[in-house]
Amino acid sequence: MQNWQSEFTQHLTLLQLRVAEILKLESLDALLIHSGQLKKTFLDDLHYPFQVNPHFKHFMPLVALPNSWILLNGVNKPKLVLYQPENIWQATPKLAIEEWQQWFEVDMLTRAELVGDVLPYDRANMAYIGENIEVADALGIGHKNPEPVLHYLHYHRAYKTAFELSCIRQANKKAIAGHLAAKQSFSQGQSEFEIQQAFCRATGQTESDLPYPNIVAVNEHGAILHYDQQNRTAVPCHSMLIDAGAQHFGYAADISRTYSTESSRFSELIDAMGVLQQGLVAQVRPGLKFVDLHNEMHLRIASLLLEYQLVAGSLESVIEQGITQTFMPHGLGHLLGLQVHDVGGFMQDDRGTNLTPPETSPYLRCTRVLELNQVLTIEPGLYFMPQLLSQLKQQAGGKQVHWSLVEALLPYGGIRIEDNIIVHAAKAENVTRELGLS
Known part of the structure; x- marks a missing residue:
């Protein structure tokens, strides 16, 4: 990101225009965006890892600045x-203030409770954006997280600036280094915990730096969608599903891969799912309804199940009986940016009109029409979950399943392949693949 300063200047200029528009629409004087506060653990003086307000890092792309504000x-x-306490207990991140002064008028704050001294006196017609409502009340800020303002900001966050796209590419570079290290660790027969440590070393990020808790799932653990146990004991490995990311300037990468240690029906399914996933990515274009692409995924998974003789019947019957929902219960993907599951996925306009997912796909996280400069994940999966399979056995569709073949795949858990995609006019940019992760 050699030109990040010029890209950030353009980014901040556009955000300022958005702020001016929503303030005018809502007849407000200003926005006061709070980075957030440290939270103590129960009955102790230790703090949870700090998680910055995503609205704060949209304007100030740093993640370790509690008790700070943007007006x-x-x-x-x-x-x-900028909160910079004189503290003998913890190290406080030190910024090159002169660098940020080209974009911000900077005031230093050594005690969080004195922030009112450096803010405008009359705050009755300002809007507080943050989670600490009691702080807003104490400061006399008249509006707290007004819905029209949040709707507007969330909707437009889906359209990424050049700065944001560069950050997501950089986050992908870091995550790819982690994935390559994790793959090598897996091939050496190491435990889930050791694979996670290899990932963190390669990315240069601690677990609290990562944009979400990594999923490192060996063997049947791959059938648990958000598995996070990280077994410390190495076991004979058949497979690994890893869903792991990294962050850059607060922007996330979210990448998944599945590997097998042996040539088998499962490894063939991994390859087939890779082809299926890339076929879906090739469909990404402006004007496409994401729900339609999600439905296309189910058609392709139904075809794959038939091809590998895991089920019998017609393509139509596999879909109508809901069989693919058993093997692929989550959504095709989601918006990506300042948050892994970025906001605004259901919003059809900046007034907050939502389109809920279809009843057959309640876990789908995006129902928007794809447009230029949106960033999303494409992550089809194929899982062998004992809970869902046992339910399918009791249903009419269970008669179409070749249970001996399916149950032989239970020890492998499941498959998920996920790339990060930028929507362009001519074709989609598969950031993850183009930066070197096959």
Whole structure:
């Protein structure tokens, strides 16, 4: 990101225009965006790892600044109130203030409770954006997380600036290094915990730096969608499903791969799912309804199940009986950006009109029409989950399943292949593949 400063200037200019527009629409004076506060663990003086307000890092792309503020009116230079305590207990991140002064009027704050001294006196017609409502009340901020403002900001966050796209590419580079290290660790027969450590070393990020808890699932653990146990004991490995990311300037990468240690029907299914996933990516274009692409995924999975004789019958019957929902119960993907499951996935306009997922796909996280500069994941899966399979056995569709073949795959858990995609006019940019992860 050699040109990140110029890209950030353009990014901040566009965000200022958005702020000016929503303030005008809602007749507000300014936005006060709070980075958040440290949270103590129960009955202790230790703190949970700090998670910054995503709205804060949209304007100030740093993640380790608790008790800091940004004041915006869309016209004047934004004010950054930077908390820099004199603290003998913890190290406080030190910023090159002169670098950020080209974009912000910077005020330093050594005591969080004195923030009112550096903010405008009259805050009755300002909007607080953050989770600490009691702080907003104490400061006399008149509006707390007003829905029209949040709807507007969330909807437009789906359209990424050049700066944001660069950050997502950089996050992918870091995550790819981690995935390659994890693959090597898996091939050496190491435990889930050791594979996770290899990933973190390669990315240069601690677990609290990562945008989400990594999923490192060996063998049957791959059938648990959000598996997070990280077994410390190495076991004979058949397969590994890894869903792991990294972050850059607060922007996330979210990548999944599945590997097998042996040539088998499962390894053939991995290859087939890779082809299926790339076929779906090739369909990504402006104007496409994401729900339609999700439905296309189910058609292709039904075809794959028939091809590998895991089920019998017609393509139509496999879909109508809901059989593919057993093997692929989650959504095709989601918006990606400042949050892994970025906001605005159901929003059809900036007034907050939502389109809920189809009843057959309740876990789908995006129902938007794809447009330029949106970033999303494409992550089809094929899982062998004992709970769902036992339910299918009791249903009419269970008669179409070749149970001996399916049950032979239970020790392998499941398959998920996930890339990060940018929507362009001519074709989709598969960031993950183009940066080197096959």
